[in-house]
Amino acid sequence: MALFDLPAPLFATLDAGLATVLPAVARLAVWAALAGVGTLFLYKWLSPQGRIGEAKRAAREARRALNGFDGEFGDAGPLIRDQFVTAFRHLGLVVIPTLISILPLLALLTWLEGHYAHRLPTVGETPALEAAPAAYRADWVSEGDTPVIRVRDGERQVAEVPVTAPIPVVEQRHWWNWLIGNPLGYLPDNSGVERVTLTLPQTEYLPFGPGWLRHWLAVFFPIMLIVSLLTYRGANIE
Numbered sequence: 001m002a003l004f005d006l007p008a009p010l011f012a013t014l015d016a017g018l019a020t021v022l023p024a025v026a027r028l029a030v031w032a033a034l035a036g037v038g039t040l041f042l043y044k045w046l047s048p049q050g051r052i053g054e055a056k057r058a059a060r061e062a063r064r065a066l067n068g069f070d071g072e073f074g075d076a077g078p079l080i081r082d083q084f085v086t087a088f089r090h091l092g093l094v095v096i097p098t099l100i101s102i103l104p105l106l107a108l109l110t111w112l113e114g115h116y117a118h119r120l121p122t123v124g125e126t127p128a129l130e131a132a133p134a135a136y137r138a139d140w141v142s143e144g145d146t147p148v149i150r151v152r153d154g155e156r157q158v159a160e161v162p163v164t165a166p167i168p169v170v171e172q173r174h175w176w177n178w179l180i181g182n183p184l185g186y187l188p189d190n191s192g193v194e195r196v197t198l199t200l201p202q203t204e205y206l207p208f209g210p211g212w213l214r215h216w217l218a219v220f221f222p223i224m225l226i227v228s229l230l231t232y233r234g235a236n237i238e
Contacts, residue, residue, distance in 0.1 A: 004180050031108065
């Protein structure tokens with residue numbers, strides 16, 4: 001299992017519980033609120049808040065001293081140096097906690113994209129498939145409970161992939177798949193086919209606006225941003 005897929009079973013269990021009482025758009029709002037609060041409090045817990053506060057105050061004082069300087073430019077060297085030193089000290093205190101605190105958020109975004117962005121075709125629906133290179137042919141086959149993608153090179157079948165999740169692409173394994181995996185699996189390395197793209201139906205969560213506005217991201221990110229700003233102010237996070 002890929003690194004960012006490790007929390008996926010937990011996310012799926014929580015979402016299934018929420019689904020018993022909430023529709024999909026409300027569940028997205030809950031996930032957005034949890035992401036905003038959780039990311040900020042994880043950052044606060046990981047970061048040296050006292051030292052960050054001192055660094056911010058020192059940086060403000062350095063800027064104020066430089067802005068108030070009225071002498072020759074050549075004499076402003078120490079003030080310019082102090083401004084850079086204090087700014088980089090502040091940056092050095094926050095960058096590592098910030099990077100670590102967004103890792104759970106990246107894992108959640110990865111799971112949400114695979115769970116909320118598209119849906120599997122219903123019975124009778126056949127999505128358009130495109131194989132690369134174009135010499136290969138990909139077919140959608142619905143013979144049992146789980147549809148499959150069969151890829152052929154002429155009359156020879158080179159790959160078969162069960163479609164168990166609404167993921168719009170399946171391809172050969174790449175180096176970055178140790179971070180983000182594909183729930184559908186991967187095409188065989190010796191098959192010759194590099195990628196198969198599926199035109200899956202996109203799930204819409206808002207009843208108005210263009211297609212991009214109905215995407216799950218249009219619900220998730222505004223709510224997460226508002227909750228994050230309120231958390232930042234309310235929790236006195238440096």
